[in-house]
Amino acid sequence: MKLSTRSRYGTRLMLDMAENYNNGPIHLMKIAQRQGISVKYLEQIIIPLKKAEYVKSLRGPKGGHILAKPPEEITVGEIVALLEDGASLTECSYNEGVCERADICPTRQLWRDAAQAMFKTLEAVTLADLLEKTKANQK
Amino acid sequence: MKLSTRSRYGTRLMLDMAENYNNGPIHLMKIAQRQGISVKYLEQIIIPLKKAEYVKSLRGPKGGHILAKPPEEITVGEIVALLEDGASLTECSYNEGVCERADICPTRQLWRDAAQAMFKTLEAVTLADLLEKTKANQK
DNA sequence: ATTATTCTATACTGCAAAGTTATAGAATAA
DNA sequence: TTATTCTATAACTTTGCAGTATAGAATAAT
Numbered sequence: 001m002k003l004s005t006r007s008r009y010g011t012r013l014m015l016d017m018a019e020n021y022n023n024g025p026i027h028l029m030k031i032a033q034r035q036g037i038s039v040k041y042l043e044q045i046i047i048p049l050k051k052a053e054y055v056k057s058l059r060g061p062k063g064g065h066i067l068a069k070p071p072e073e074i075t076v077g078e079i080v081a082l083l084e085d086g087a088s089l090t091e092c093s094y095n096e097g098v099c100e101r102a103d104i105c106p107t108r109q110l111w112r113d114a115a116q117a118m119f120k121t122l123e124a125v126t127l128a129d130l131l132e133k134t135k136a137n138q139k
Numbered sequence: 140m141k142l143s144t145r146s147r148y149g150t151r152l153m154l155d156m157a158e159n160y161n162n163g164p165i166h167l168m169k170i171a172q173r174q175g176i177s178v179k180y181l182e183q184i185i186i187p188l189k190k191a192e193y194v195k196s197l198r199g200p201k202g203g204h205i206l207a208k209p210p211e212e213i214t215v216g217e218i219v220a221l222l223e224d225g226a227s228l229t230e231c232s233y234n235e236g237v238c239e240r241a242d243i244c245p246t247r248q249l250w251r252d253a254a255q256a257m258f259k260t261l262e263a264v265t266l267a268d269l270l271e272k273t274k275a276n277q278k
Numbered sequence: 279a280t281t282a283t284t285c286t287a288t289a290c291t292g293c294a295a296a297g298t299t300a301t302a303g304a305a306t307a308a
Numbered sequence: 309t310t311a312t313t314c315t316a317t318a319a320c321t322t323t324g325c326a327g328t329a330t331a332g333a334a335t336a337a338t
Binding site: 001002003004007008011012015076080084088089090091103104105106107109110111113114115117118119120121122125130131133134137138 | 140141142143146147150151154215219223227228229230242243244245246248249250252253254256257258259260261264269270272273276277
């Protein structure tokens with residue numbers, strides 16, 4: 001039930017891009033160095049973020065990646081749901097076909113409620129909020 | 140970030156014992172049959188539940204397992220926290236030694252808040268609550 | 279006492295997913 | 309034309325989940 005490195009690194013990746021939102025496209029190499037994560041791994045993680053149109057990219061020299069929307073409009077909940085493959089704690093949450101007992105299962109609704117409480121918390125925080133917090137922490 | 144079968148099966152195991160709380164010790168074989176889970180696996184899962192004194196056991200013929208407290212006094216949150224190895228979403232939540240950035244990390248607190256929201260939901264539900272719900276669902 | 283039954287302890291195994299790296303190719307600014 | 313950066317696909321390694329096996333200890337029933 002722990003978060004994977006995908007969503008944790010992905011959040012840091014997005015946060016790094018948020019920090020550089022006004023500096024044009026940033027290359028992954030730079031982000032990798034700053035965050036201490038391998039470029040190759042970040043290249044994997046950024047794919048779904050591009051597909052979901054949170055990130056735009058440009059190839060070639062002076063290329064790089066940049067947020068497709070301002071940091072105020074992207075929440076951590078969206079990032080985590082994307083990289084963790086859904087905002088649920090069980091397969092049965094939004095697909096009752098995977099379990100015969102789904103319709104009478106007393107815990108199914110509970111797992112759903114718990115996941116919702118968790119994601120409600122994450123969706124209340126934007127990248128801009130995290131940036132502010134970073135500055136506050138560094139003082 | 141999905142729940143493991145350990146906590147899901149563990150919850151069903153506890154729920155089965157809750158249902159039989161007034162029938163004396165139940166052997167795992169019976170529970171395994173009812174729940175469609177292998178005895179061997181349940182034997183593994185029940186160990187931490189015994190250590191944490193949620194379950195008492197008796198060996199020999201007519202032996203079996205029984206809840207150590209009434210179903211009203213055991214919450215799903217306790218079971219899940221026990222079987223998922225803590226009520227957190229990251230290793231750093233309650234052990235900052237695992238990450239250099241722990242003290243300035245802007246996401247660390249957020250992962251903690253999210254986990255807390257989730258477990259607050261799970262801790263609000265007891266085995267007795269789930270039993271009631273089961274009856275309601277079967278009507 | 280002996281036996282059948284049930285739990286207990288420990289160790290092992292298979293497999294899928296997580297995490298990571300490698301290679302080759304396509305786009306583009308200089 | 310070249311250097312640079314992203315893109316696509318595949319391969320690899322490690323870890324941990326899920327499940328099984330074996331041997332042993334306790335105890336109720338006979």
